[in-house]
Amino acid sequence: MIKVVLLGGGNVAHHLHEALRLSKEVDLVQCFSRNIKSINVFQNFTPITKNLNELKEADVYIIAVSDDAISEVSEAIPFSGKFVVHTSGNKPLNVLSKKNKRGVFYPLQTFSKGKEMDYSKIPFCLETEDERDYNTLKIIAESISQKVFKIDSEQRKSLHLAAVFVNNFVNHLYKIGDDICQESGIPFEILQPLIEETSEKVKEMQPLEAQTGPARRNDVKTLDAHKAQMKSENQIKIYELLTDSIQETYGRKKL
Amino acid sequence: MIKVVLLGGGNVAHHLHEALRLSKEVDLVQCFSRNIKSINVFQNFTPITKNLNELKEADVYIIAVSDDAISEVSEAIPFSGKFVVHTSGNKPLNVLSKKNKRGVFYPLQTFSKGKEMDYSKIPFCLETEDERDYNTLKIIAESISQKVFKIDSEQRKSLHLAAVFVNNFVNHLYKIGDDICQESGIPFEILQPLIEETSEKVKEMQPLEAQTGPARRNDVKTLDAHKAQMKSENQIKIYELLTDSIQETYGRKKL
Numbered sequence: 001m002i003k004v005v006l007l008g009g010g011n012v013a014h015h016l017h018e019a020l021r022l023s024k025e026v027d028l029v030q031c032f033s034r035n036i037k038s039i040n041v042f043q044n045f046t047p048i049t050k051n052l053n054e055l056k057e058a059d060v061y062i063i064a065v066s067d068d069a070i071s072e073v074s075e076a077i078p079f080s081g082k083f084v085v086h087t088s089g090n091k092p093l094n095v096l097s098k099k100n101k102r103g104v105f106y107p108l109q110t111f112s113k114g115k116e117m118d119y120s121k122i123p124f125c126l127e128t129e130d131e132r133d134y135n136t137l138k139i140i141a142e143s144i145s146q147k148v149f150k151i152d153s154e155q156r157k158s159l160h161l162a163a164v165f166v167n168n169f170v171n172h173l174y175k176i177g178d179d180i181c182q183e184s185g186i187p188f189e190i191l192q193p194l195i196e197e198t199s200e201k202v203k204e205m206q207p208l209e210a211q212t213g214p215a216r217r218n219d220v221k222t223l224d225a226h227k228a229q230m231k232s233e234n235q236i237k238i239y240e241l242l243t244d245s246i247q248e249t250y251g252r253k254k255l
Numbered sequence: 256m257i258k259v260v261l262l263g264g265g266n267v268a269h270h271l272h273e274a275l276r277l278s279k280e281v282d283l284v285q286c287f288s289r290n291i292k293s294i295n296v297f298q299n300f301t302p303i304t305k306n307l308n309e310l311k312e313a314d315v316y317i318i319a320v321s322d323d324a325i326s327e328v329s330e331a332i333p334f335s336g337k338f339v340v341h342t343s344g345n346k347p348l349n350v351l352s353k354k355n356k357r358g359v360f361y362p363l364q365t366f367s368k369g370k371e372m373d374y375s376k377i378p379f380c381l382e383t384e385d386e387r388d389y390n391t392l393k394i395i396a397e398s399i400s401q402k403v404f405k406i407d408s409e410q411r412k413s414l415h416l417a418a419v420f421v422n423n424f425v426n427h428l429y430k431i432g433d434d435i436c437q438e439s440g441i442p443f444e445i446l447q448p449l450i451e452e453t454s455e456k457v458k459e460m461q462p463l464e465a466q467t468g469p470a471r472r473n474d475v476k477t478l479d480a481h482k483a484q485m486k487s488e489n490q491i492k493i494y495e496l497l498t499d500s501i502q503e504t505y506g507r508k509k510l
Contacts, residue, residue: 067477090477109449123445149445158439159446161481166432166446167453168468169497170425175462175504177421184413190378190404191414191421192458194363198422199454203447207430213423222322222345226416234500241496242424245489249430 001027002140005055006046007073008064009038012087012107016064019119021045025143030056052076060085060136062105063096071095083133089160092153093127103128105137106156107145108163119144125151125159176235183231208249215246256282257395260310261301262328263319264293267342267362271319274374276300280398285311307331315340315391317360318351326350338388344415347408348382358383360392361411362400363418374399380406380414431490438486463504470501 004026006017013033020028028046033039036050049055055077064087065073074084074097085103086096096102104127109117124141126148128134134150141148151159174195178188201210214222223243230236259281261272268288275283283301288294291305304310310332319342320328329339335354343350344361351357359382364372379396381403383389389405396403406414429450433443456465469477478498485491 108445109452121448123448125445147445147448149442151441151445155439155441157480157484158435159441161484162432162435162441162446163449164468164481164494165428165435167449168466168470168501169493170428170450170453171457171462171466172497172501172504173420173424173428174457175466176500177417178462180413180417180420184410186406186410186414186417187404188457188461190363190380190402190406191417193376193378193402194418194422195425195454195457197364198425199450202426202429202443202450206443207426207433211423211426211430213419215423225412226419229412229416234503238424238496238500239419241493242427245431245493246423246427248489249427 001025002060002136003027003029003056003058004140005030005032005058005061006064007032007061008087009033009035010064010066013039013064015117015119016062016087016107017042017046019144020062020140023140023143025139029058053078055079059083060103060105060140061100062087067091071097074100083136085128085137089125089156089163092157093129094153101128101130101133103133103137104153104156105141106151108159120146123147123149125149125156127152127156173238176238179232180235211246211250213246215243216250218247218252256280257315257391258282258284258311258313259395260285260287260313260316261319262287262316263342264288264290265319265321268294268319270372270374271317271342271362272297272301274399275317275395278395278398280394284313308333310334314338315358315360315395316355317342322346326352329355338391340383340392344380344411344418347412348384349408356383356385356388358388358392359408359411360396361406363414375401378402378404380404380411382407382411428493431493434487435490466501466505468501470498471505473502473505473507 002025004020020026031039031042031046031048034050039048042048061084063070063073067088067090070086080099082100084096084100085105087105089106093102093104106125107122108125109122122145124145126137177191181188257280275281286294286297286301286303289305294303297303316339318325318328322343322345325341329352337355339351339355340358340360342360348357348359361380362377363380364377377400379400381392432446436443
């Protein structure tokens with residue numbers, strides 16, 4: 001069993017606590033948070049502490065704190081030469097203090113509080129400074145998930161950016177769809193099968209091929225009708241920019 | 256049983272043929288297409304014709320042709336006083352010829368050729384000029400799907416616009432995510448669980464609440480880092496506009 005200490009009390013720490021304590025390869029020996037209240041609920045399963053000087057011996061220390069606190073926490077750890085990883089998609093490996101061996105253990109998912117998750121489907125993106133440490137992370141990740149990838153800091157930066165487009169921005173488009181429905185007294189629920197189908201489709205084909213709609217067809221009549229229909233300046237701007245972008249992608253020829 | 260004649264040979268006609276012939280409330284008496292080849296495969300199940308003068312007697316005539324052809328086909332039908340509907344989300348009821356009783360039978364879904372669909376989850380949006388015809392469409396729709404809504408022409412226009420945001424534009428954001436991955440040698444597959452989770456989330460909460468990410472948090476450092484990272488002018492423009500729109504929605508205060 002690989003001995004793990006988990007540091008952090010937020011969303012990611014809570015989900016990792018759940019996943020790690022259920023892993024058959026992991027002995028979760030301790031959890032740490034400065035704000036001990038945030039991890040009180042772990043007590044039934046795992047010893048907890050709010051004191052870095054009480055950290056137990058482990059094979060890996062997983063720092064699952066907010067991006068801005070990673071550096072500080074990793075500096076404050078009162079030992080050196082051990083294996084310490086962070087869990088951020090947004091930070092390079094080298095934000096961790098040099099005094100320990102370093103790595104990244106990044107679960108690429110949007111974690112919501114309290115929402116149950118199927119960890120086996122979450123992609124884990126792993127990186128280590130020293131190749132010899134890689135296998136430790138790999139064993140842990142593979143005991144949780146079927147999807148484990150070796151991703152370096154440069155790639156992780158790109159991945160995080162791509163995730164903003166396919167998650168944060170996509171959700172904002174859902175929100176605009178919801179606004180349009182609400183204005184017309186239509187339940188948003190009507191759109192949900194379409195939303196699901198759109199997301200399912202790109203499992204089977206590339207998004208480039210999956211594109212449909214008036215911009216793709218260069219259906220100028222519909223495009224004009226839509227623009228005339230919108231009242232919000234903001235909606236119009238987004239409509240125009242994304243339509244232009246689709247038309248640039250496929251050329252403006254009428255299909 | 257409600258006697259139905261289906262007109263059209265495209266994607267929607269093919270899917271409706273499948274759904275209608277399996278319906279226990281429908282007697283699909285005939286299919287029509289000018290381009291008879293496009294519906295040759297229906298022959299094993301349903302009589303076909305390419306001649307409008309040979310249209311059989313039915314309770315409903317469903318015109319599932321391209322938006323621009325609806326008017327023409329409905330004019331060319333050689334009878335009057337019967338019940339004729341179209342299937343377009345994009346056209347009002349009154350594009351149909353006045354000589355028949357009119358309605359709309361609109362399945363809100365993105366139909367891909369050859370892809371099997373679970374019709375029971377497709378929302379059907381129904382409208383009739385005469386209230387007395389509504390029940391006929393309702394019986395047919397409810398025999399196919401669990402989700403049947405009464406939606407008038409104005410609402411349908413809004414719904415179609417909303418669908419462009421949550422389907423066409425969302426797919427384009429997937430495409431940009433794919434581009435960013437490809438540039439960095441990352442398999443797009445890594446993003447799929449996140450894409451799925453994002454679409455699942457709005458079944459349980461409103462998109463307004465579900466929003467996460469650097470724009471929502473007003474995390475200026477990450478926003479700047481992302482902008483510096485992108486090479487494509489087009490990506491930058493979309494990133495900035497959607498970030499602005501999210502910040503406007505939630506205010507620019509740091510969370």
